[in-house]
């Protein structure tokens with residue numbers, strides 16, 4: 181049977197014969213992940229299951245990135261619980277202090293995930309690793325506890341939507357704009373229970389960081405996974421990060437898709453998702469004078485070095501609008517260091533931005549940039565649900581790093597070509 | 600298992616930040632989380648709930664994050680079951696694992712109004728609207744999940760395997 185990428189990867193890890201969509205298969209997991217919010221619950225379930233040890237000390241990652249540096253006593257207690265568990269189990273990949281980064285930026289950077297892997301994480305944006313050709317998906321803490329104990333989990337083989345992206349990309353249009361555009365077309369439940377598989381000339385040309393930005397938001401369309409083929413670029417990226425023996429993987433010719441979406445990007449403007457759902461997408465030029473109080477550049481969607489470079493390029497020699505708080509959070513310590521070396525941090529500080537440590541922080545309304553009632557933020561993050569970044573009466577718009585930088589300068593959401 | 604209670608209707612695409620905002624995720628205690636259930640929809644929403652009431656959602660209920668705190672908050676608020684047009688994938692799995700009864704009924708959500716008195720039979724998946732007299736059948740639970748449920752949930756299922 182000709183297989184989609186999802187079917188092919190599941191097959192690699194399963195003794196069952198992986199067939200058509202809807203079938204339940206049991207698969208071995210390559211990496212199992214939890215964070216400071218979800219690990220405490222997973223640890224409780226793990227104990228209740230009577231498990232004495234994790235299936236593999238090397239293949240469980242515990243990343244305390246959401247409320248760290250711990251914002252209050254309760255979050256400090258949660259992290260303490262995770263830390264003690266990590267010590268007890270001898271978990272190799274425990275991150276909390278100066279080594280911590282936003283989980284989905286951190287794991288690829290450390291060479292912990294690669295093509296053909298199955299990664300499950302107690303975090304919905306685990307789908308990010310689809311950018312590397314891994315079948316990666318989010319689950320709840322108890323499912324993750326089971327995977328930590330057994331090294332396996334069950335999946336329903338998903339149907340796949342093929343997304344073919346072609347055309348000529350404008351210099352201000354980025355992978356973030358492409359994924360927002362797609363979600364705008366198919367809706368927040370457009371890929372419910374399904375996988376997305378990206379192909380086309382634009383995908384072939386796209387760098388790995390951009391692919392991860394797109395795969396990251398598959399869940400915003402309800403998707404189970406957002407998969408990119410693993411090509412020469414993927415192999416080179418993974419080798420550089422120290423992942424062992426990365427292999428190329430493509431879907432088979434003749435594989436069955438439940439739907440095909442074709443996107444010609446020629447002439448596409450930067451896109452913005454308006455409150456309060458990620459599918460409320462408009463071209464940036466369609467917005468009329470939307471003033472903002474805050475701009476956030478960071479997160480597992482757009483906190484990588486390419487994102488910081490793009491924003492800095494626009495910000496260089498300019499000033500952040502005096503009515504705007506521009507918060508920049510490099511997603512990992514390595515990205516921070518690189519941004520320092522390249523002079524990007526300098527550009528941000530000189531322009532009047534606030535540069536903070538790698539953390540999820542304001543992305544989930546945790547800390548370091550919470551919105552008051554009536555306030556509005558443009559963020560490079562992935563969710564703009566009501567109250568996501570603070571008050572129920574605040575608003576979040578989602579956009580690319582370039583739109584973020586331009587907006588920070590102008591004080592209103594604006595096309596990066598217009599500042 | 601049968602549950603009788605008042606229906607509380609919410610809209611389409613109710614996300615996990617609406618069910619339990621992230622600022623409350625500094626605990627995993629059901630009672631504490633239950634007090635803040637739907638605080639992301641409206642302040643003090645949970646105060647309307649009487650033990651045994653039933654939540655009725657629209658399309659894609661529970662979309663967003665993987666936080667298991669969402670089904671825990673619903674259970675903690677006193678609601679044993681959620682009926683919806685459809686469920687977001689991660690929430691559906693989590694709900695089962697937490698022992699929350701989930702019934703998917705598609706467009707039949709139109710046969711339930713806010714405040715109706717409902718009787719839910721978790722074993723047959725049948726919903727009786729005691730206010731209107733309508734009887735609604737939910738979609739069957741996937742076989743594999745029913746199997747996990749019959750083994751006493753995922754925790755017990757794994758317990759059997761690690762022992």
Ligand code: SF4
Pocket residue numbers: 246282283284303305479480481539540543544561562
């Ligand atoms: S950056 Fe935001 S979306 Fe990403 S893992 Fe952290 S909280 Fe979740």
